[in-house]
Amino acid sequence: MATMRYREALGEALREEMRRDERVFLMGEDIGVFGGAFKVTEGLLEEFGERRVRDTPISENTIVGMGVGAAMTGMRPVVELMTINFALLAFDQIVNHAAHIHYMFGGQARVPMVVRMPQGAGHQLGPTHSHCLEAMFLQVPGLLVAVPSTAADAKGLLKSAIRDENPVVFIEHESLYGERGEVPEAPTDHLVEFGRAAVRRQGSDVTVVGISRQARTAETAAEVLEREHGVDAEVIDPRTLRPLDLGTILASVAKTGRLVIVEEGWPHGGVGANLAALVAEQAFDSLDAPIQRVSGADVPMPYSKALEDVAYPHTRQVVEAALRALSEAPKVPAG
Amino acid sequence: MATMLLIRRFEERAGEMYARAKVGGFLHLAIGEEAAIVGSARALHEHDYLVSTYRSHGHALVRGTAPGRVMAELFGRVDGCSRGRGGSMHMFDGQRRFMGGYGIVGGNLPIAAGIALASKLKNADEVTLCTLGDGACNQGTFSETMNLAALWGLPIVFLVTNNQFGMGTSLERHSAVTELRSRGEGFGVPGWRCDGMDVADTHRVVDHAVRMARNDHRPILVEAITYRYRGHSMADPERYRTKEQVAQWRKRDPLDTFRSRLQSEGILDDDRYEALDDAARLQVEEAVQFADESPFPAPGSLYEDVYVLGDQVSGQYSFGTPQSPGDGDEQPPTEASAGEIPQQITAALQEADDASWQGAGGEPEQVEA
Ligand SMILES: Cc1ncc(C[n+]2csc(CCOP(=O)(O)OP(=O)(O)O)c2C)c(N)n1
Ligand SMILES: [Mg+2]
Numbered sequence: 001m002a003t004m005r006y007r008e009a010l011g012e013a014l015r016e017e018m019r020r021d022e023r024v025f026l027m028g029e030d031i032g033v034f035g036g037a038f039k040v041t042e043g044l045l046e047e048f049g050e051r052r053v054r055d056t057p058i059s060e061n062t063i064v065g066m067g068v069g070a071a072m073t074g075m076r077p078v079v080e081l082m083t084i085n086f087a088l089l090a091f092d093q094i095v096n097h098a099a100h101i102h103y104m105f106g107g108q109a110r111v112p113m114v115v116r117m118p119q120g121a122g123h124q125l126g127p128t129h130s131h132c133l134e135a136m137f138l139q140v141p142g143l144l145v146a147v148p149s150t151a152a153d154a155k156g157l158l159k160s161a162i163r164d165e166n167p168v169v170f171i172e173h174e175s176l177y178g179e180r181g182e183v184p185e186a187p188t189d190h191l192v193e194f195g196r197a198a199v200r201r202q203g204s205d206v207t208v209v210g211i212s213r214q215a216r217t218a219e220t221a222a223e224v225l226e227r228e229h230g231v232d233a234e235v236i237d238p239r240t241l242r243p244l245d246l247g248t249i250l251a252s253v254a255k256t257g258r259l260v261i262v263e264e265g266w267p268h269g270g271v272g273a274n275l276a277a278l279v280a281e282q283a284f285d286s287l288d289a290p291i292q293r294v295s296g297a298d299v300p301m302p303y304s305k306a307l308e309d310v311a312y313p314h315t316r317q318v319v320e321a322a323l324r325a326l327s328e329a330p331k332v333p334a335g
Numbered sequence: 336m337a338t339m340l341l342i343r344r345f346e347e348r349a350g351e352m353y354a355r356a357k358v359g360g361f362l363h364l365a366i367g368e369e370a371a372i373v374g375s376a377r378a379l380h381e382h383d384y385l386v387s388t389y390r391s392h393g394h395a396l397v398r399g400t401a402p403g404r405v406m407a408e409l410f411g412r413v414d415g416c417s418r419g420r421g422g423s424m425h426m427f428d429g430q431r432r433f434m435g436g437y438g439i440v441g442g443n444l445p446i447a448a449g450i451a452l453a454s455k456l457k458n459a460d461e462v463t464l465c466t467l468g469d470g471a472c473n474q475g476t477f478s479e480t481m482n483l484a485a486l487w488g489l490p491i492v493f494l495v496t497n498n499q500f501g502m503g504t505s506l507e508r509h510s511a512v513t514e515l516r517s518r519g520e521g522f523g524v525p526g527w528r529c530d531g532m533d534v535a536d537t538h539r540v541v542d543h544a545v546r547m548a549r550n551d552h553r554p555i556l557v558e559a560i561t562y563r564y565r566g567h568s569m570a571d572p573e574r575y576r577t578k579e580q581v582a583q584w585r586k587r588d589p590l591d592t593f594r595s596r597l598q599s600e601g602i603l604d605d606d607r608y609e610a611l612d613d614a615a616r617l618q619v620e621e622a623v624q625f626a627d628e629s630p631f632p633a634p635g636s637l638y639e640d641v642y643v644l645g646d647q648v649s650g651q652y653s654f655g656t657p658q659s660p661g662d663g664d665e666q667p668p669t670e671a672s673a674g675e676i677p678q679q680i681t682a683a684l685q686e687a688d689d690a691s692w693q694g695a696g697g698e699p700e701q702v703e704a
Contacts, residue, residue: 059474126424
């Protein structure tokens with residue numbers, strides 16, 4: 001184990017996989033000489049050279065598409081996009097191509113590639129650089145979607161993503177890059193399986209599911225709930241949205257009877273909307289109160305600090321949502 | 336000269352304000368590019384349009400937007416030219432036909448061509464000037480826009496501000512053909528070059544292009560060779576270039592060059608230059624003061640302007656309702672509560688002033704995007 005930052009953990013994952021597998025190579029804007037917009041790829045150009053760490057022009061759709069082609073013919077490309085908003089320029093290649101090729105050609109071609117990108121508000125980057133769009137990718141069959149919230153998961157999930165035979169949309173969070181955590185180091189081959197949620201905190205009163213950075217907010221909220229309200233919250237970080245570990249969430253809801261879902265993206269058709277539907281369909285009888293969703297505000301992300309601050313969830317909103325879920329009396333078992 | 340000085344002093348002060356955390360997010364300064372900005376934009380008539388990128392404080396200023404409103408935008412205040420919603424990368428002044436700075440590289444090209452198309456459809460005597468960077472020439476929208484602009488004979492001038500880098504990637508490392516002037520030619524867009532460090536040369540060439548676009552209804556591309564002195568944005572370690580290179584370009588500083596030219600022609604003596612510089616500094620000081628005194632947007636205004644609300648509104652547009660539906664004849668949405676989400680938001684809005692985020696994250700660690 002070593003203590004490292006989330007960004008370093010991602011860099012380590014890339015380094016280890018590039019050392020392990022000659023087919024792994026990187027493409028992206030300013031990932032080489034500049035060292036990466038968020039410094040994830042720092043030092044990789046020096047170690048692996050320009051052949052495998054490729055600075056690209058500003059051509060998102062084309063570099064993702066080139067990743068698709070290279071993956072179809074045996075390479076393991078990892079494409080970095082500077083911000084999730086720029087992935088919208090590559091939506092065609094990600095959705096129409098990467099996600100569909102295996103199906104569309106009757107299973108004869110594979111696209112084992114990873115597209116990495118950070119998301120998230122909090123740095124006043126305004127309406128073209130700050131959104132949380134995991135729900136858009138979640139919708140697409142054929143894609144795997146990872147949303148790591150800790151340094152260890154960032155590393156373990158990225159290594160697994162690179163080895164997976166499917167296209168993976170790997171969504172990092174800008175505010176987490178500087179966060180430190182304990183991370184298993186080589187020679188341990190630290191892999192985190194897709195489709196395995198992490199229970200960050202055990203609890204019996206209310207289940208709080210947090211997505212991406214909001215998994216961390218949920219943990220902080222759980223501490224406040226315990227300290228100030230005597231509420232024992234269980235916190236779950238699904239870690240991957242496709243595949244989704246619904247079982248762990250349902251088991252928790254069966255125990256607590258109450259569910260809060262916290263995400264930073266928009267509420268309409270969001271991750272929380274989807275998860276709420278799944279839980280309502282499959283575990284309606286376990287619920288003692290309406291499902292509470294906490295989400296980003298239904299607006300383009302504004303620049304001004306005064307507005308940005310109220311446009312995405314903070315601890316307080318999570319605490320309040322949990323208390324609302326708890327304000328319903330538990331169902332009396334039918335006798 | 337006065338406008339170039341204003342832009343230079345404005346940018347320097349904006350950089351200081353960033354260091355003092357008055358300005359957040361990304362701040363892209365155009366110091367070194369003043370001649371390319373002023374020389375080109377001054378070729379436009381008042382009713383012509385200007386479309387720019389995220390490096391656009393100077394473009395707003397040259398169009399006549401009050402420096403105070405540009406600074407207030409950087410400060411995220413209500414009197415900012417985008418009401419604090421857009422920040423440094425998203426300036427706008429429709430009244431002066433500055434149709435926006437855009438944060439997505441290449442995103443502005445089709446929009447500018449669409450504006451030129453509208454001018455053509457309206458039979459209006461208007462030209463659109465669209466600025467873009469060298470890096471933007473590699474975006475798909477570049478090729479697609481060149482083709483359409485030529486195919487449909489649009490009155491538009493593309494100004495490629497070739498400052499030698501797209502972020503940390505130098506021209507030779509991002510483009511196979513580095514003579515960007517020629518990049519539109521295969522599509523039928525003639526390309527010219529100008530010295531972007533020389534305001535007179537830039538003006539001469541762009542003026543010619545604007546006339547041709549206006550009279551012949553055809554697109555022209557002008558490549559202005561220039562340089563940015565500062566980092567791409569405020570957090571740029573600049574490992575991709577040498578100090579010597581920057582120093583070399585600084586010797587051709589657009590302000591110094593133009594000043595000595597005016598001096599040798601006997602138009603501008605030292606006293607007059609100092610007076611202009613003092614006036615620019617004063618304007619910027621007043622801008623800072625104006626920005627500082629302007630209030631932050633009220634948290635309750637968060638939902639304003641997501642939609643144009645007319646009197647036909649029914650059904651649910653969005654979660655959360657505008658807190659203050661405006662004082663015009665706009666009608667607030669007719670739907671009732673949207674459920675739990677608005678309650679959370681309302682709670683957030685009410686207590687927004689003491690919003691203390693204790694979530695994960697913390698130190699703003701972003702380097703650049
Ligand atoms: C679609 C998209 N991709 C990437 C970025 C990040 N980015 C912002 S500016 C920039 C460099 C652009 O270079 P250039 O076009 O030469 O303009 P300059 O910054 O030099 O003025 C990059 C890569 C972006 N804003 N939008
Ligand atoms: Mg450039």
